[in-house]
Amino acid sequence: MADELRLQNGDRLTGDTISLAGNVLTFKTHGVELKIPWVEVASLSLDNDMYVTVGTNPPVLTSLNAADASGRVTLRTGGPIALTDIVAIAAKTAAWETSGGAGAGFVQTAGNTEVSNVRLSADATAR
Numbered sequence: 001m002a003d004e005l006r007l008q009n010g011d012r013l014t015g016d017t018i019s020l021a022g023n024v025l026t027f028k029t030h031g032v033e034l035k036i037p038w039v040e041v042a043s044l045s046l047d048n049d050m051y052v053t054v055g056t057n058p059p060v061l062t063s064l065n066a067a068d069a070s071g072r073v074t075l076r077t078g079g080p081i082a083l084t085d086i087v088a089i090a091a092k093t094a095a096w097e098t099s100g101g102a103g104a105g106f107v108q109t110a111g112n113t114e115v116s117n118v119r120l121s122a123d124a125t126a127r
Contacts, residue, residue: 003027004066006043007036017046020089041083043067053088054081061092100124 002014005027015029023038045066051059052075065074072080102122109115 003047004043004045005036005041006066008040008042017044017050017089019091020086025089038084042071043083044073046089049076049092051088051090051092052086053090054078054085055087059088059090098124098126 003017005013005015005017005025007013013027013029013034015027018026018028018033020026020038025036025038025041025044027034027036043066044064046064049061049063052062052064053059054075060075060077062075062077065076067073067083068080071083073083073086074080100123103120105117105119107115107117107119
């Protein structure tokens with residue numbers, strides 16, 4: 001699934017909501033990142049949970065359902081609110097990010113001398 005964005009002029013876009021900061025919505029569709037003034041947005045629905053800030057309240061991890069005819073969106077965790085009351089949207093980040101890898105190798109050479117090599121390596125990062 002994808003997020004759905006409807007603009008005041010009637011255009012509808014699907015893609016991924018990146019953020020809302022400084023009254024500018026960053027929305028990614030078909031590999032293109034768009035910066036859209038928040039006043040141009042008529043409706044937004046989020047498929048995945050994001051941190052949504054309403055007014056001066058602390059951010060809440062929630063999803064949004066599209067705006068109705070009156071311009072109110074529905075927060076999964078808090079009910080309907082005016083789209084214009086949303087002041088920030090931020091991506092949910094993992095508490096821990098991990099990356100790493102491992103490798104092994106064995107080489108054996110025979111001839112006048114016999115040589116055997118074994119190689120093991122590993123790395124891991126957690127943040």
